[in-house]
Amino acid sequence: MITLDNVHKSFGSNKVLRGVTLTIPRGESMVIIGGSGTGKSVALKSVLGLVTPDQGTITVDGEDVTRVERDAFLARFGMLFQGGALFDSLSVWQNVAFRLLRGSLKRPKDEAREIAIEKLRRVGLKPEVADLFPAELSGGMQKRVGLARAIAAEPEIIFFDEPTTGLDPIMSGVINELIREIVVEMGATAMTITHDMTSVRAIADKVAMLHDGVIKWTGNVADMDDSGDPYLDQFIHGRSDGPIEAVR
């Protein structure tokens, strides 16, 4: 279980998070929605310790994330970054197998490569891309390699930052199914950021909407349509008029 309790974070005078409180039960798929620039990525990074909150506490299974043993803690996580964040000095398969080639999860090179190719297949990429370099791939392909890397070591907790942005509708469908599968099959806890309402309906157990630095609404995905919350309604229907200003 992951909890965020009254988390604040500012960058200079830019107050991004202003008291985020959120609980993600173990084995559930939480989707965070909200306008771009509202701090969704910052919230995700706070849990991983990549961003240090100014105030508030974050716990994973009851343990404060600032006090855990970092290596063991991070070994439980997989993360897909918004921009892919592939290492451009390494080939695609070495990116995917990064964790399996060094550290505590290290295994023989051939085996690591096989696992990498299998994970690439799961995200809809052919074995031929294994030996290419990230710069030789399209944006959508890079995203999928990032996804393959996030799931390579079969983590218990997975964060996906905009997994389907930049993908065509069919590939988005494939990725949505994959995320759903990972949660159901592996029993993983997932936290996904997306703007894509199709994705939300496909992968969420629970939805949380971030706006103005706080969680404006959270609940089961089934309750999303008749929440009566004007912010959520405006967002899910993509209306330009409503409480959320279109100019930000």
Added chain:
Amino acid sequence: MSVLAPVAAVGRGTLAILAAIGRITIFTLQTLGHMIRPPFYFKELFQAVMNIGYFSLPVVGLTTFFTGGALALQIYAGGARFNAESVVPSIVAIGMVRELGPVLGGLMVAARVASSIAAEIGTMKVTEQIDALVTLSTHPMKYLTVPRVLAATLVVPALIAVGDTIGIMGGYIVGITRLDFNAANYINNTVDFLQTWDVTSGLLKGAVFGFIIALMGCYYGMNSGRGAQGVGHATKSAVVAASILILASNYLLTELFFSA
């Protein structure tokens, strides 16, 4: 307020410099700490040795070659004022191995290597690759900084040794083609007057310069601002800081090694 504005500006500048010195000192200590604790990334070390050392050879070689030649001409012209043209070989050799080889070689490597390290690590920072490393349980200091700093410290002295040799050769070629020196005499003169400490002191300087170069590249890369502009700024700062620190530490080391 307006009267004090210049004073305040100086104060802010001073504070900023002190803060930077503090942060760089902490970064240096962290680097040294990670250097002696596992895990060690040997493949990355080897790659850094190739990038920093091997591929800098042409730059350093050309720099010292032309410098050696110019030095021979200058010393000949200067020596002629005291009928002391015969000092050319020994002064070229001593000047080269003690000062010009390490300093000019160091500055050229700073331009080439500090900039590329800062740009590479800065881009990794901006594109979240550093964050990705952390989430993959790999410490960026151990994986990126330590191999580069270690490689530069080991390999810049070797570069300087090659550069010294090429520089002396530049002086030799000018000496025998333009200044009527006898080839055998020139070589004997060089070898006879050159002492081991002349050479080793220069190589020690090279090690310190190598350390500074890679450290500055990594520091400014890791602390790069956001976007392309951030990376550009980091690259520039790394080269400027490395160059100034090379020149300053060169003075201090010369003082330490040679002041009577």
